[in-house]
Amino acid sequence: MDRPICFFSDYGYTDDFAGVCRAVIARLAPEIRVIDVTHGLPERDVLAGAVVLRNTLPYMPDRAVILAVVDPGVGGPRRPVALRSHGDRLFVGPDNGLLMHAVDLDGGADVACELDNQELWLTPLSATFHGRDIFAPAAARLAGGLKLEAAGTPVEPESLDRIDLPEPRRHRDGLTAIAVLVDRFGNVALNLRARDLERARLMDTVELLTNGERYHARVARTFASVRASDIVVLIDSYGQASVAVNNGSAAEVLGLDAGDEVRIRRLG
Amino acid sequence: MDRPICFFSDYGYTDDFAGVCRAVIARLAPEIRVIDVTHGLPERDVLAGAVVLRNTLPYMPDRAVILAVVDPGVGGPRRPVALRSHGDRLFVGPDNGLLMHAVDLDGGADVACELDNQELWLTPLSATFHGRDIFAPAAARLAGGLKLEAAGTPVEPESLDRIDLPEPRRHRDGLTAIAVLVDRFGNVALNLRARDLERARLMDTVELLTNGERYHARVARTFASVRASDIVVLIDSYGQASVAVNNGSAAEVLGLDAGDEVRIRRLG
Amino acid sequence: MDRPICFFSDYGYTDDFAGVCRAVIARLAPEIRVIDVTHGLPERDVLAGAVVLRNTLPYMPDRAVILAVVDPGVGGPRRPVALRSHGDRLFVGPDNGLLMHAVDLDGGADVACELDNQELWLTPLSATFHGRDIFAPAAARLAGGLKLEAAGTPVEPESLDRIDLPEPRRHRDGLTAIAVLVDRFGNVALNLRARDLERARLMDTVELLTNGERYHARVARTFASVRASDIVVLIDSYGQASVAVNNGSAAEVLGLDAGDEVRIRRLG
Numbered sequence: 001m002d003r004p005i006c007f008f009s010d011y012g013y014t015d016d017f018a019g020v021c022r023a024v025i026a027r028l029a030p031e032i033r034v035i036d037v038t039h040g041l042p043e044r045d046v047l048a049g050a051v052v053l054r055n056t057l058p059y060m061p062d063r064a065v066i067l068a069v070v071d072p073g074v075g076g077p078r079r080p081v082a083l084r085s086h087g088d089r090l091f092v093g094p095d096n097g098l099l100m101h102a103v104d105l106d107g108g109a110d111v112a113c114e115l116d117n118q119e120l121w122l123t124p125l126s127a128t129f130h131g132r133d134i135f136a137p138a139a140a141r142l143a144g145g146l147k148l149e150a151a152g153t154p155v156e157p158e159s160l161d162r163i164d165l166p167e168p169r170r171h172r173d174g175l176t177a178i179a180v181l182v183d184r185f186g187n188v189a190l191n192l193r194a195r196d197l198e199r200a201r202l203m204d205t206v207e208l209l210t211n212g213e214r215y216h217a218r219v220a221r222t223f224a225s226v227r228a229s230d231i232v233v234l235i236d237s238y239g240q241a242s243v244a245v246n247n248g249s250a251a252e253v254l255g256l257d258a259g260d261e262v263r264i265r266r267l268g
Numbered sequence: 269m270d271r272p273i274c275f276f277s278d279y280g281y282t283d284d285f286a287g288v289c290r291a292v293i294a295r296l297a298p299e300i301r302v303i304d305v306t307h308g309l310p311e312r313d314v315l316a317g318a319v320v321l322r323n324t325l326p327y328m329p330d331r332a333v334i335l336a337v338v339d340p341g342v343g344g345p346r347r348p349v350a351l352r353s354h355g356d357r358l359f360v361g362p363d364n365g366l367l368m369h370a371v372d373l374d375g376g377a378d379v380a381c382e383l384d385n386q387e388l389w390l391t392p393l394s395a396t397f398h399g400r401d402i403f404a405p406a407a408a409r410l411a412g413g414l415k416l417e418a419a420g421t422p423v424e425p426e427s428l429d430r431i432d433l434p435e436p437r438r439h440r441d442g443l444t445a446i447a448v449l450v451d452r453f454g455n456v457a458l459n460l461r462a463r464d465l466e467r468a469r470l471m472d473t474v475e476l477l478t479n480g481e482r483y484h485a486r487v488a489r490t491f492a493s494v495r496a497s498d499i500v501v502l503i504d505s506y507g508q509a510s511v512a513v514n515n516g517s518a519a520e521v522l523g524l525d526a527g528d529e530v531r532i533r534r535l536g
Numbered sequence: 537m538d539r540p541i542c543f544f545s546d547y548g549y550t551d552d553f554a555g556v557c558r559a560v561i562a563r564l565a566p567e568i569r570v571i572d573v574t575h576g577l578p579e580r581d582v583l584a585g586a587v588v589l590r591n592t593l594p595y596m597p598d599r600a601v602i603l604a605v606v607d608p609g610v611g612g613p614r615r616p617v618a619l620r621s622h623g624d625r626l627f628v629g630p631d632n633g634l635l636m637h638a639v640d641l642d643g644g645a646d647v648a649c650e651l652d653n654q655e656l657w658l659t660p661l662s663a664t665f666h667g668r669d670i671f672a673p674a675a676a677r678l679a680g681g682l683k684l685e686a687a688g689t690p691v692e693p694e695s696l697d698r699i700d701l702p703e704p705r706r707h708r709d710g711l712t713a714i715a716v717l718v719d720r721f722g723n724v725a726l727n728l729r730a731r732d733l734e735r736a737r738l739m740d741t742v743e744l745l746t747n748g749e750r751y752h753a754r755v756a757r758t759f760a761s762v763r764a765s766d767i768v769v770l771i772d773s774y775g776q777a778s779v780a781v782n783n784g785s786a787a788e789v790l791g792l793d794a795g796d797e798v799r800i801r802r803l804g
Contacts, residue, residue, distance in 0.1 A: 004294055012576075012720035013281050013549050016588055019573035020595045026540055026571050027597045035294050037287030040280075043721060044783065052284055059288050059390075059400065061295040072783065075758030122595075127758040129773030132595065184280035185311060222343030222395040237397030247312065247340065272562055281549050303562050305555035308548075320552055327556050327658075327668065329563045452548035453579065490611030490663040505665030515580065515608065 003090065003143045004033040006060045008053060009069040009131065010041040017129070021067075021136040024122065028140040035061075042181075044072040046098050046163055048258060051180050051189075053102035055238040060089070066102065067139040068093040075127040080134045081160065082142060082151050083112035090148070092139045094130070097163030109157035116152040166191050174265040175200050177241070179256050186249025188256045192241035197233070202264055206233060208243065209263035211255050216267070217243070233264070271358065271411045272301040274328045276321060277337040277399060278309040285397070289335075289404040292390065296408040303329075310449075312340040314366050314431055316526060319448050319457075321370035323506035328357065334370065335407040336361040343395040348402045349428065350410060350419050351380035358416070360407045362398070365431025377425035384420040434459050442533040443468045445509070447524050454517020456524045460509035465501070470532055474501060476511065477531040479523050484535070485511070501532070539626065539679045540569040542596045544589060545605040545667060546577040553665070557603075557672040560658065564676040571597075578717075580608040582634050582699055584794060587716050587725075589638035591774040596625070602638065603675040604629040611663040616670045617696065618678060618687050619648035626684070628675045630666070633699030645693035652688040702727050710801040711736050713777070715792050722785025724792045728777035733769070738800055742769060744779065745799040747791050752803070753779070769800070 005025060011017035018039040025034055037056060042048040049070035060066065071078075071094040079095040086107030091099045092115070103109050115138050118125075122133040138151055168191055169176040175197075177190040197203070197219065208215045208231070217231040226232050228247045231254070236242040243250045243262065250256065273293060279285035286307040293302055305324060310316040317338035328334065339346075339362040347363040354375030359367045360383070371377050383406050386393075390401040406419055436459055437444040443465075445458040465471070465487065476483045476499070485499040494500050496515045499522070504510040511518045511530065518524065541561060547553035554575040561570055573592060578584040585606035596602065607614075607630040615631040622643030627635045628651070639645050651674050654661075658669040674687055704727055705712040711733075713726040733739070733755065744751045744767070753767040762768050764783045767790070772778040779786045779798065786792065 004298065006291060008284075013574075014576035015719045016544075016574040016576075016592050017719075019571065020592050022571050023542060023573060023592070023595050023597060023600075026569065027595070030540065030569065030597065033294065033298065035287065035290050037291060038281075038284040040282035040284075056284050056288050056291070059291050059295070061291060061298065064291075126773035128770070132773065183285075184282045234396070237394035237400065272566065274559060276552075276555075301562065301566065303555065303558050305559060306549075306552040308550040308552075324552050324556050324559070327559050327563070329559060329566065332559075451553075452550045502664070505662035505668065 002032055002145070003063045003065050004035060004061050005065045005067050005139050005143050006035045006037050007067045008037050008041060008049065009039045010043045010045070010049065011039045011069070011131065013039060017131065021131050024132055024136040025140040028137055029144045032140060032143045041070055042258060044070065045258065046070050046072070046096050047165070048181055049098050050101045050163055051165065053099065054105055055240070057102045057105050063088055065090040065092060065139050065143045066099070067135060068098055069131040069135055070098050071096065071130065074130050078161070079155070080115040080130055081112060081155065082115055082138055082148055083109045083157065083160070084148055086110050090142050092135050092142065095161050097161050100160060100162050101165065109160065111148055112155050112157045112160060113148055113152040114155050117150065120151060168192055168196060170200065174202055174206070174263065176261055176263045179258050179260045179262060182251045182256065182258055186245065186251040187236065188243045188250050188254070189236060189240045190242065190262060193239055194235045194241070197241055202233070202266060205267045207265040207267050208254065209265065210260060213254070215254060270300055270413070271331045271333050272303060272329050273333045273335050273407050273411050274303045274305050275335045276305050276309060276317065277307045278311045278313070278317065279307045279337070279399065281307060285399065289399050292400055292404040293408040296405055297412045300408060300411045309338055310526060312338065313526065314338050314340070314364050315433070316449055317366050318369045318431055319433065321367065322373055323508070325370045325373050331356055333358040333360060333407050333411045334367070335403060336366055337399040337403055338366050339364065339398065342398050346429070347423070348383040348398055349380055349423065350383055350406055350416055351377045351425065351428070352416055354378050358410050360403050360410065363429050365429050368428060368430050369433065377428065379416055380423050380425045380428060381416055381420040382423050385418065388419060436460055436464060438468065442470055442474070442531065444529055444531045447526050447528045447530060450519045450524065450526055454513065454519040455504065456511045456518050456522070457504060457508045458510060458530060461507055462503045462509070465509055470501070470534060473535045475533040475535050476522065477533065478528060481522070483522060538568055538681070539599045539601050540571060540597050541601045541603050541675050541679050542571045542573050543603045544573050544577060544585065545575045546579045546581070546585065547575045547605070547667065549575060553667065557667050560668055560672040561676040564673055565680045568676060568679045577606055578794060580606065581794065582606050582608070582632050583701070584717055585634050586637045586699055587701065589635065590641055591776070593638045593641050599624055601626040601628060601675050601679045602635070603671060604634055605667040605671055606634050607632065607666065610666050614697070616651040616666055617648060617691065618651055618674055618684055619645045619693065619696070620684055622646050626678050628671050628678065631697050633697050636696060636698050637701065645696065647684055648691050648693045648696060649684055649688040650691050653686065656687060704728055704732055706736065710738055710742070710799065712797055712799045715794050715796045715798060718787045718792065718794055722781065722787040723772065724779040724786050724790070725772060725776045726778060726798060729775055730771045730777070733777055738769070738802060741803045743801040743803050744790065745801065746796060749790070751790060
């Protein structure tokens with residue numbers, strides 16, 4: 001039975017990149033449903049892409065083909081791969097760690113292959129657009145029922161490349177976290193879960209230190225529970241601790257970008 | 269019979285918000301067609317969203333489910349609601365006035381309910397992403413045939429929250445309007461219809477006063493009828509008077525943002 | 537048999553323009569598949585749009601209806617047209633040259649008509665949004681099987697408007713090219729193909745002169761073959777020579793915009 005394709009990339013919306021991939025899929029598999037989850041992944045940021053894939057995986061349809069492209073090494077030695085998770089989703093993309101946190105959440109990789117069956121590639125193969133020439137055609141065929149074994153040479157799941165999420169550092173009076181994602185509202189997701197805040201006893205009121213400045217912040221459950229323009233640390237809808245400003249942009253107010261450190265200290 | 273879903277939001281295209289809602293709909297109702305009308309509604313601007321919903325309603329398919337999310341009060345006391353118009357479209361979104369101008373244009377609300385049937389929510393319910401956890405699942409079920417009565421507790425349509433469109437002010441020599449929407453071309457839609465211009469006898473040549481500056485402008489039917497870089501007031505494709513610059517951006521030339529006042533005076 | 541619609545425009549993602557066209561298509565032809573190839577074409581830039589349509593055409597499904605709107609002359613004398621290529625694709629859009637390079641690549645125009653059958657237009661016809669009122673309804677009907685002859689008055693394919701792609705200028709020591717497209721990664725496509733570089737013996741190392749500055753660049757096949765932040769001239773995935781910076785933005789580094797001249801000189 002056909003599988004839907006859930007398509008993630010850093011292709012953006014200015015260019016034809018994502019749309020041409022959709023056209024390639026429609027050419028090869030006109031009946032397959034494509035769900036564009038996002039093409040706004042931060043450019044060339046494999047870690048940020050891995051976080052978004054992992055965060056959103058539980059909301060993807062069962063049996064989906066996850067087609068994901070953040071591929072700064074395109075044209076180099078990194079392998080194009082496809083794999084099946086124990087949760088029976090298929091994953092297609094570059095072997096650079098992008099897929100693996102989501103795969104782990106879906107039960108880990110069951111079988112994997114390098115997408116080296118050139119009969120499935122578009123020709124001439126470009127050096128810079130494997131989304132169009134390798135990944136989209138593979139996803140289309142796999143969604144239509146092609147067996148993973150027919151897409152290329154088997155590879156050991158253990159050999160697939162991985163990328164580590166940064167770990168928060170623990171201090172006596174709190175934590176040092178890293179900003180991993182900034183959304184359009186200026187909310188800044190940290191590499192912290194609710195339990196990290198709890199264990200560090202960060203609650204009610206805290207101090208944030210970042211880029212040489214100090215800020216008071218509330219630890220809160222919703223925006224609605226604080227005043228306009230207050231800084232809050234809240235557990236966002238994906239379970240991550242995020243810095244937010246009610247009716248404003250935390251990224252702007254605190255001058256935060258992805259990769260910045262944020263020191264969180266207990267107050268009182 | 270299945271209804272298509274027309275999806276409007278201020279989720280933007282940088283993040284996964286709209287895409288995850290689409291995935292949730294595909295999970296629950298794989299056969300339902302989703303039309304992404306726009307996710308570029310101005311952030312947290314309920315009034316602008318209400319204007320876009322009303323403007324575009326006549327172009328939406330019959331029997332559509334209008335799923336609309338501009339929800340600055342998410343997590344607070346505002347109710348999540350669904351309602352059926354006399355025109356037999358369904359509307360799903362926050363009870364903050366966003367929906368009601370479009371509903372009025374579609375014959376008014378026939379029946380309404382608060383979306384408090386927790387069996388339809390995704391769990392755990394987040395505090396900040398009701399589009400994913402409440403609105404998208406409700407829209408998917410309603411599109412697939414679930415009766416409105418099964419989605420939650422009935423509420424009186426008269427109790428639904430409303431938001432007033434600003435009224436232009438009339439003067440002896442013209443009008444004072446408000447900029448309500450700025451589009452990507454820099455065209456600035458005002459809270460005026462063609463008849464407002466006619467009644468105020470604003471035609472041919474007028475003076476615009478905004479942000480302390482004066483500009484001459486033509487009242488014209490199309491861009492093609494004026495010279496490049498002329499300022500024009502024209503009736504746009506939704507019947508609104510708009511300030512535009514031929515081959516340029518009126519927002520830039522006149523320094524206009526949504527919410528700004530524009531005084532229009534007769535000349536000659 | 538139904539044809540899919542491939543939709544290209546400069547409508548952007550901030551506004552409802554593309555989404556309302558999709559809704560109009562869904563109203564008229566609920567079963568037709570719409571592939572949004574891109575709505576990020578440079579605003580009002582007919583030449584850039586023509587290049588993207590031509591580049592991407594080989595990836596569009598067979599028998600597709602190519603619906604394309606970059607229409608700075610909307611409301612003026614330019615005709616709305618539809619035509620069928622010898623490759624049996626249909627093309628719908630303004631008669632301003634936007635379509636013709638793609639049509640030529642698809643075997644040239646077989647038959648063409650002006651979209652003047654007003655029974656197919658939405659009413660009232662707006663002066664500024666023919667995408668919604670003329671082109672989308674025509675594309676929907678044609679995709680559903682309407683004969684081209686029923687969409688309006690036949691016109692001679694030779695009478696359709698054309699727009700010339702700029703030609704590179706040849707020098708003893710190289711070429712002067714024009715930047716035609718800048719993508720989200722800052723890669724700058726030039727009006728050059730691989731064979732132009734070869735004929736001018738531009739290989740290995742070259743000098744780029746643009747906006748009064750000189751840069752050394754490598755002529756390379758992939759990003760992976762050069763060092764981070766090197767400037768490269770490579771043949772992009774559409775066969776165009778492009779200026780790129782590995783892990784960076786060539787548009788920023790070289791200060792390049794569409795329309796700028798780039799002089800390429802042999803070195804050594």
